[in-house]
Amino acid sequence: MSEPYRPRRSVLYMPGSNERALEKAKTLPVDGLILDLEDAVAPDAKPGARENVCAAAASSAYGQREVTIRVNAAGTPWHDADLEAACAAGPDGIVVPKVGSADEVRSLVAAMERHGAPDRTRLWAMVETPGAVLDARAIAAASDRLAVLVLGTNDLVKELRARFVAGRAPLLTSLSLVVLAAREAGVAVLDGVYNDVVDLEGFEAECRQGVDLGFDGKTLIHPGQVEPCNRAFAPSQAEVEDARGVVAAWAAARGRGVVTHDGRMVENLHVEVAQRVLAVDEAVRSRS
Numbered sequence: 001m002s003e004p005y006r007p008r009r010s011v012l013y014m015p016g017s018n019e020r021a022l023e024k025a026k027t028l029p030v031d032g033l034i035l036d037l038e039d040a041v042a043p044d045a046k047p048g049a050r051e052n053v054c055a056a057a058a059s060s061a062y063g064q065r066e067v068t069i070r071v072n073a074a075g076t077p078w079h080d081a082d083l084e085a086a087c088a089a090g091p092d093g094i095v096v097p098k099v100g101s102a103d104e105v106r107s108l109v110a111a112m113e114r115h116g117a118p119d120r121t122r123l124w125a126m127v128e129t130p131g132a133v134l135d136a137r138a139i140a141a142a143s144d145r146l147a148v149l150v151l152g153t154n155d156l157v158k159e160l161r162a163r164f165v166a167g168r169a170p171l172l173t174s175l176s177l178v179v180l181a182a183r184e185a186g187v188a189v190l191d192g193v194y195n196d197v198v199d200l201e202g203f204e205a206e207c208r209q210g211v212d213l214g215f216d217g218k219t220l221i222h223p224g225q226v227e228p229c230n231r232a233f234a235p236s237q238a239e240v241e242d243a244r245g246v247v248a249a250w251a252a253a254r255g256r257g258v259v260t261h262d263g264r265m266v267e268n269l270h271v272e273v274a275q276r277v278l279a280v281d282e283a284v285r286s287r288s
C-alpha cells in the first residue's frame with residue numbers, strides 16, 4: 001500500500017541506555033529517530049533502556065520527528081517484553097532487526113495487534129541477512145502495516161563475509177534488490193549506517209550513492225551526520241528549478257505527447273518525476 005510522502009532523509013539511531021543522547025535528539029534537525037534496545041545496549045542495561053525509550057516515545061517531546069523503537073530480534077530473551085512495552089508506548093514505528101521472512105512479518109503484526117499497538121504504530125523491518133535480501137520482495141509485501149525497510153549493512157557485511165570498501169561494491173546487489181522490493185510494494189527504504197563518524201567526506205559520498213540508488217534516506221549514528229544527510233536527500237535548488245521548468249514546458253505544450261526542456265526530451269513520465277521533486281521539496285521546506 002502506498003502512503004503519503006513524509007520526509008525520512010535522516011533517521012538517527014541512539015542507544016536507549018544513553019539518556020543524554022535521548023535528550024539531545026530533541027534539538028537535532030533529524031526526520032526520524034530509532035531509540036535502540038538492540039546492538040547499542042549491553043544485556044544488563046536492557047531493562048532500564050526499555051523504560052527510557054518507552055517513556056521517551058510516549059512523551060510527545062520530539063515534535064515532528066518520527067519516533068521509533070528498535071526492539072531486540074525475535075528469538076532473543078528480550079524480544080517479547082520489548083515488543084509488548086513498545087506497543088503500549090505507541091511510537092510511530094517499531095523497528096525489528098534481522099527479520100527473516102514474510103511469515104515473520106505476519107507474526108510480528110499479529111503480535112502488535114495482540115498487544116494493542118495503536119494503528120499509527122507501523123512496522124519497520126530490518127533487512128540485514130542474506131535470506132532477508134533474497135526474500136525482500138515477499139517481506140516488503142507481507143503486510144499493510146509494514147511501512148519501511150531498513151538496511152542493516154553492518155550485519156549484512158558480517159553475514160556475507162564481505163569487506164567494508166569505499167564505493168560498497170560488495171553490497172550493491174543487495175542494496176538494489178531491497179530498493180526494488182520496496183518500490184514494488186510501495187514502502188519506504190532507508191540505507192544503512194556509515195560507521196566512521198569523523199570521515200565526513202566519505203560519509204557524503206555514501207549519501208550521494210544512496211540517493212543515486214533510490215533510497216529515501218539514510219540511517220545515522222552521530223549528530224554530525226544529520227545536516228549533510230538532509231542536504232543530500234533533499235532536491236538541490238538546481239533540481240527544483242529544473243523540475244519547475246519541466247512542469248511549465250509540459251503545461252505550455254497543451255496536450256502534445258512530447259516536448260523539450262533545456263534541450264532534453266520531456267514526456268509524461270518526466271513530468272511525474274518533476275512533480276515528485278517539487279512535492280519532496282515542499283515537504284522538506286515545511287520542516288524548516
Ligand SMILES: CC(C)(COP(=O)(O)OP(=O)(O)OC[C@H]1O[C@@H](n2cnc3c(N)ncnc32)[C@H](O)[C@@H]1OP(=O)(O)O)[C@@H](O)C(=O)NCCC(=O)NCCSC(=O)C[C@H](O)C(=O)O
Nearest residue numbers: 013014015020021024036039040152153154155221222223
Ligand atoms: C558512535 C558513538 C559511540 C560516538 O559517541 P561519542 O564519542 O560520545 O560522540 P561525541 O562525543 O562526538 O558526541 C557529541 C555529542 O553528541 C551526542 N551524541 C552522540 N551520538 C549521538 C546519537 N547517536 N544520538 C544523539 N546524540 C548523540 C553526545 O551525547 C554528545 O552530546 P553533548 O555531550 O551534549 O555534546 C555515538 O555517537 C553512538 O553511540 N552512536 C549510536 C550508536 C548506535 O546506536 N548503534 C546501533 C545502531 S547501528 C547498527 O547496528 C545498524 C544495523 O543494525 C547494522 O547492522 O548495520
Ligand SMILES: [Mg+2]
Nearest residue numbers: 128152154155
Ligand atoms: Mg544490525
